[in-house]
Amino acid sequence: MAKANNSLIGNNQNNMTTGINGTGIPALKSLLATDAIRRQIKSLLGEKAGHFMMAIVGVVEGTSQLQSCDPQSIINAAIISETLDLPIEKNLGYAYIVPYKDKAQFQMGYKGYIQLALRSGQYKYINSIEIKEGELESYNLLTGEFNFKFIEDINQRLEAKTIGYASYIEFTNGFRNTLYMTKEQVNNHAKEYSQSYAYDLRKGYKNSNWSTNFDAMALKTVLKLNLSKFGALSVKVQKALQLDGSSITEIKDDGTISAEYIDNDNKENKIIRDIELATKDGILELLSNANTISYDIKKVAKENGIDFDNMTKKELEILQGIIDEEIEKRMENC
Known part of the structure; x- marks a missing residue:
């Protein structure tokens, strides 16, 4: 469980009270037009409510797979993104609404993690990058320090083979840490924690985010792991770590969020403690x-x-x- 400062009725309750069933753009628009949903979103977002609802429709119209997802799960995922003050427009790369089977998942982008961390004011530098062949010069097993020599020519670097991914965080107090994973290690991580990616590999499909956008997912993974193990975790970063990759089933009036992990069992996030917000x-x-x-x-x-x-x-x-x-x-x- 996690806490959030908003309320929205859950999937089952919504279906019973509104009588709206089915999927697709018409079902989503009908659900957004109900008094209960409009009142809740208006209460949460104020003047931003209209833009928020248009943004949800725009995202679903631009992602055909989302049109077969339960519309309430789509709205709930978007609500979580809004509570983190991250736009859901997928071209921005901060947060995404991702389809998996018949449910929508909330998914963080690596730019979203960077944005949330920087807002805390505790980070001097934070970034994640691809590491190209020949750039990793040495690794000190005792200190954990990596020595990289980056290709200076940008065009040459873009064409070079990617061998791994690294994230770097440095606090204003001077603490810093680099986390590096080889491409093989990231691939094994993805197979373990994403059922959809493992299925794609078995069947030769390209439906999951890992299959279609491996580099971006890898950059997020090394940054996410670095933050979860060594980062200064604000409430919003903790919430993002907890809910990343989940389908939000219910957001209660007291702010309690119920989530299920339908593409993974959330093993990746178990080191993150539950967040108990002040009343x-x-x-x-x-x-x-x-x-x-x-x-x-x-x-x-x-x-x-x-x-x-x-x-x-x-x-x-x-x-x-x-x-x-x-x-x-x-x-x-x-």
Whole structure:
């Protein structure tokens, strides 16, 4: 389970309350036109609701395979993308709605991970690239450091054979890490964690994202693994790691997200802990305590790298502790 600051009725409940069944553009438009869905999306997105609904229709119109997917799963996937403030237009490469069998999956792009990480303000550099033949010079097994000598001519580099993929993260505090995987290692990883790719390889098909866009998926994989093991994980990055590759079955009123992993069993993400966001009541109480002593707690949160609007329960406790210390200091000075 994960938490999100929005609500949307689940698939089964939606079908019962709206009476809309079937798939395709007409079914999607009919579902988006229902009062329940329009009210929920308007409540979540405000003035952006109209653009959001048009974007969903545009994505589905441009992806024929999505037109056979359950329309509620499409909307839910798009809602998750919106809660992460990532556009779903596939040409941008931030986030995607991907069909698998009769359900739509939410899928992150590597540019999306970079965007979310940079927003935290904790990263100085973050990137992932293809490594070409002859560029990997050495690897220190003890320190984990790689030495690359990149081909300087851009055109020559584009034509060179890709032998692997690397991601690099560096924090503002100086910590850095490089993760490198050979093309064979990435391929084995894809076969293990994507049933659709393994099926494509067995049957000689090219239907999965791994089959049609291997390089982009590989770049995302090395960045995702690097972030999950060594990154500074904001709430939104954690949410993205948890829900990447999932089909969202329900988003409840309390913000609980139910997801199923129909193309994989989420083994890849098991190192990511569940996210427990601070409740609205807890945030209001925190603000009340801060206002009592005229203390700018939002400024303090920013100084401590905390996203006030999406803070975890643990982060709320940290901020409350800061307020308590400030109150004690003021009492001592009285």
